[in-house]
Amino acid sequence: MDHLRTEAYSRDQSRSESVPNTGTLEDEPLLKILPETPSIPGTPDETDELPSDVLELPLVVRDAVTLTDDPTIPVVTFRFVLLTIVFVVPGAFLDTMNSYRTTSAAYSIFFVQIASHWAGKWLARTLPKRQVGFGSLRFDLNPGPWSIKETALVTIAAALGATGNLGTSGISLAELYYHEKVNPVIAILYMWAIVFTGYSYAAIARNFLLYDPKITWPQALMQTNLFNSQARSDRDSKLGSSQMRIFFLALVFMTCWQFLPELVFPFLSSLAVLCWIAPHNHVVNFLGSGMGGIGLLNLSLDWSNVTSKIMIYPYWVQVVQFTAFVFGAWILLPIAKWSSLVEYKFGLMSNGLFTTEGAPYPVAELITPELRFNETAYAHFGEIHMGAQKAWNTFFDYAAYVSGALWALIYARAQLMASVKRVWHGRHTENNVSASQEFTDRLNRLQGAYPDVPQSWYIFLFLGSFVTLTLIFASGGMFIPVWTYFVALVFGAVIVTPLAWLYAVSNFQLAIGTFNELLYGYMVQNLSHRHPAGASTYGAIAGDAWYRAQFMLQDQKIGHYMHLPPQAVFMSQIFGELIGVPVNYIALRWVLDTKREYLTGAKIDPLHQWTGQALTSSNTMAIQYVLLGPDRLFKHYPLLPYGFVLGAVAPMAIYYLHRKFPRARFDLYNSTVFFLTMSKFYGNLSTGYLSQFIGGTVTMFYAFRYKHSLWKKYNYILAAAFDTGFNLAVLLIFLLFSLYPVDMPHWWGNNAESVERCFAL
Secondary structure (H helix, E strand, O other): OOOOOOOOOOOOOOOOOOOOOOOHHHOHHHHOOOOOOOOOOOOOHHHHHHHHHHHHOOHHHHHHOOOOOOOOOOOOHHHHHHHHHHHHHHHHHHHHHOOOOOOOOOOHHHHHHHHHHHHHHHHHHHHOOOOOEEEEEEEOOOOOOHHHHHHHHHHHHHHHOOOOOOOOHHHHHHHHHOOOOOOHHHHHHHHHHHHHHHHHHHHHHHHHHHOOOOOOOOHHEEEEEHHHHHHHHHHOOHHHHHOHHHHOOHHHHHHHHHHHHHHHHHHHHHHHHHHHHHOHHHHHHHOOOOOOOOOOOOOOOOOHHHHHHHHOHHHHHHHHHHHHHHHHHHHHHHHHHHHHOOOOOOOOOOOOOOOOOEEOOOHHEEEEEOOOOHHHHHHOOOOOOOHHHHHOOOOOOOHHHHHHHHHHHHHHHHHHHHHHHHHHHHHHHOOOOHHHHOOOOOOHHOOOOOOOOOHHHHHHHHHHHHHHHHHHHHHHHHHOOOOHHHHHHHHHHHHHHHHHHHHHHHHHOOOOOOHHHHHHHHHEEEOOOOOOOOHHHHHHHHHHHHHHHHHHHHHHHHHHHHOHHHHHHHHHHHHHHHHHHHHHHHHHHHHHHOOOOHHHHOOOOOOOOOOOOHHHHHHHHHHHHHHHHHHHHHHHOOOHHHHHHHHHHHHHHHHHHHHHHHOOOHHHOOHHHHHHHHHHHHOOOOOHHHHHHHHHHHHHHHHHHHHHHHHHHHHHHHHHHHHHHHHHHHHHHHHHHHHOOOOOOOHHHHOOOOOOOOOOO
């Protein structure tokens, strides 16, 4: 769910320079996250009949959120604690495990929403109704009927706890590539501390991004819509039984189906149509293969290559992403392979590093036993070369970082300044009111019934994390100098608000790892002692300073929409992470102990799944930025820094075109989405992209526009069921075949030489 927490939903337009205080989405274009339900001819305009505090809410919020509340409903219960543990543990394990795979479907938050609701109702029927405890510490084992508020709180706790952890990258890197195992206690404390640093940083942006009704947080709104659909289903047994029947049928189907591409019939994972025509022609195979080629006309029937984003991402985002894939895979890669512009011998689609002769670079030789850069070995082996695709991945990564920050500056400056003035005014009135009380819309008035989270809670969280990490780094643990940790905190504080704003209005998360590791490389390149895994450690700290802040704020927005006590939401988020991090470490140990040969390349995984793509990429960046150093890197690749220039120019050019030609809809040409897609695509597994685009066209364009009532009833239910079925299948395969290892027989659908029958590769 880290790389997903995937990631909802639809806006049709970009925000204009200022945001008028109206209730219509047409006046606030970038916030149009969910396309409106088609209007019914002859329906009168009801806005004149609504109270002014309701009209302050965007229409999409009024359609999805209930505007009444009962503050007496119990929320933090024994049932909540029990179900949080039940749903966090498998999610934290699966998400960590999936981070070592090339593709995977995220642990579905929709599954948690639906399953926890039904499990909670079952507990409400079966648990005895009595108080338990000791002395004054007593609680109701079963306080009454299960409520949708309890479902929301379980989901919020699981959404943060049942995820992977950025800290696993540096720990894995050190062990796999540099044979240095981190002490388990240090590892778990480090993983907790970087997460809680991000949670404490949520305090920086929450006054600007949480209470403003015009900032809707797309995934929070979508999940709220699903919560309220569940509540309505409880009151309408016919509708509820229909949706649940579809959910479980789809779940069973996907669970059974995934045994085919994952195990029995891997041919289905990559339908390389061109290879069927000429299975032994190298050129045709390169064009058609999805496992080593560019995936032209390649389709996939493996849900791990498709995922539920085809049913969640707004259609315009899917169009931009597919356009970036076509440009990167179907245009740039053939040019790089068959023109003289790029030296093909340097691993066209590889994340690895190469010598001048094109052989894999012996990076282990560049580091001495004392963890110093080996100048003699570098002089002997020569300059380090990147694969062509890795080079432009890095270029567009730089562009995406600058583009994301500028996009927020251009489109959000008026609104953020208004929020700053509002917060400043609230802090200097006689009553010293909170930011939420400065807004007069219905939702903020309802939330006024609950005490807000004190600022001191965030300060305490930060101080605990700060002391823990300072002690770890000062004692020589986790590979970085302690002073670089302080720099990471400063950069995180600066970037958290603009990037969280971008996510709050678009649901598109900007990855900042490459920039952070480049900055770390500049800081340590003149030090004699520098550990390559330090780049990932630094990147995890600086990255989580906004990744975790963003997720915390998103789920607090769900609490805002669902009328949950803010303090209960805060504590549930901490509780989920206290459970999840130790499970993250257990999953890390299982992967490193059982899949080590695949991850290091000693053995080849026939499905190209246990390849540790992200880990390989992290090691490549570590070599470039820590051992080699940015100065040497940019001397050899002088065009890379121009990615920052492109990232600065593109948003301004698009904004200019949008203002000059508003009907041309240039505001949908989001440069950050395009650049980030270009920076993430790995050509050695290019199957699935065409299937995603076709599926997204069916679900988020055709079905949404022309079959809206059916879409609204079943789209998210099916998305949850398919992701859940995939993860259940992977879990079953793990349980069954780790205890009783079985080598699947080779046959036409599981060819030993090439599962997709592209034999020339």
